[in-house]
Amino acid sequence: MDVLVLVLILLGAANMVSNIVFYVIFSFRMKDVISGGVRRDNVMVITGLILIVFFLIGYLYIAIYTDASIIMALVLFFGSIFVTLAIMLLNRLVKTSKQRSLEVSQILISVIDSRAPSLHGHSLHVKNLMTVFYKHLPRSIKGDYNLISLEYAALFHDIGKLEMPIEILNKEGNLTEEEEAIMRTHPQVGVRLLRPIRSFDLIADWILYHHERVDGQGYYYKSADSIPVPSKIIAIIDAYSAITMGRVYSAPKTYEEAVEIIKSNAGIKYDEELVDIFLSIPKEEILACAPKLE
Numbered sequence: 334m335d336v337l338v339l340v341l342i343l344l345g346a347a348n349m350v351s352n353i354v355f356y357v358i359f360s361f362r363m364k365d366v367i368s369g370g371v372r373r374d375n376v377m378v379i380t381g382l383i384l385i386v387f388f389l390i391g392y393l394y395i396a397i398y399t400d401a402s403i404i405m406a407l408v409l410f411f412g413s414i415f416v417t418l419a420i421m422l423l424n425r426l427v428k429t430s431k432q433r434s435l436e437v438s439q440i441l442i443s444v445i446d447s448r449a450p451s452l453h454g455h456s457l458h459v460k461n462l463m464t465v466f467y468k469h470l471p472r473s474i475k476g477d478y479n480l481i482s483l484e485y486a487a488l489f490h491d492i493g494k495l496e497m498p499i500e501i502l503n504k505e506g507n508l509t510e511e512e513e514a515i516m517r518t519h520p521q522v523g524v525r526l527l528r529p530i531r532s533f534d535l536i537a538d539w540i541l542y543h544h545e546r547v548d549g550q551g552y553y554y555k556s557a558d559s560i561p562v563p564s565k566i567i568a569i570i571d572a573y574s575a576i577t578m579g580r581v582y583s584a585p586k587t588y589e590e591a592v593e594i595i596k597s598n599a600g601i602k603y604d605e606e607l608v609d610i611f612l613s614i615p616k617e618e619i620l621a622c623a624p625k626l627e
């Protein structure tokens with residue numbers, strides 16, 4: 334076999350193997366709240382993998398058992414490049430559509446938040462804080478969660494407030510026991526509102542338990558160990574957002590004041606390790622998360 338033919342065939346085969354690795358990584362990354370988790374999607378992903386492996390086997394068969402000419406070697410080599418480009422394009426399309434879907438969700442959520450002046454921009458603020466928090470998570474925690482799913486959980490954590498009476502949301506001063514009981518249902522209502530989107534099952538518990546406390550005195554009295562990590566993160570950034578943006582019953586406080594309040598509640602309301610991570614994030618990065626409101 335000609336040296337050039339052999340080189341082209343070997344390069345193409347190596348490229349096909351790297352295509353398979355790239356495709357498998359891409360498929361794992363797809364398993365987030367927007368794509369993945371649905372059987373039909375999984376079938377499509379597995380079918381794609383079978384096709385690529387089948388292509389590699391056909392490639393090797395032609396290369397080994399036929400007397401490949403330079404034309405055949407070029408066709409095989411550029412065929413493998415074509416597969417690489419197709420996977421890259423697919424990857425890009427998925428990323429872009431996820432970004433667009435997040436932007437649409439942000440608009441929807443900001444409309445919901447604008448029902449109560451004190452909530453205006455709050456969900457977007459919490460989502461921005463989640464993006465930054467994720468960057469600073471240690472690998473041991475980061476590996477277990479997907480950024481897109483965490484961002485959606487942060488953005489939708491208070492969607493249940495859509496069904497809370499406007500007079501309770503905008504009430505100045507303390508809530509009565511009855512009003513408090515109604516407000517405590519908002520995580521549950523949120524999960525119910527999101528139920529039609531099946532892939533959101535992945536983040537339902539994160540939203541449901543975002544008002545849990547590590548001392549077990551949260552809405553559902555869950556113990557620290559049984560509270561999902563994303564819910565513990567939301568609890569911290571939700572508090573930071575509420576403190577610094579202010580609520581109808583309290584004026585906005587500074588970054589330093591918010592940090593002091595969060596620090597004093599570490600091990601009581603908030604997970605100590607996660608509070609430490611939050612405190613390690615540079616102040617400028619946290620301040621840049623504040624949404625620009627019109």
Ligand SMILES: [Fe+2]
Pocket residue numbers: 490491519543544
């Ligand atoms: Fe909430």
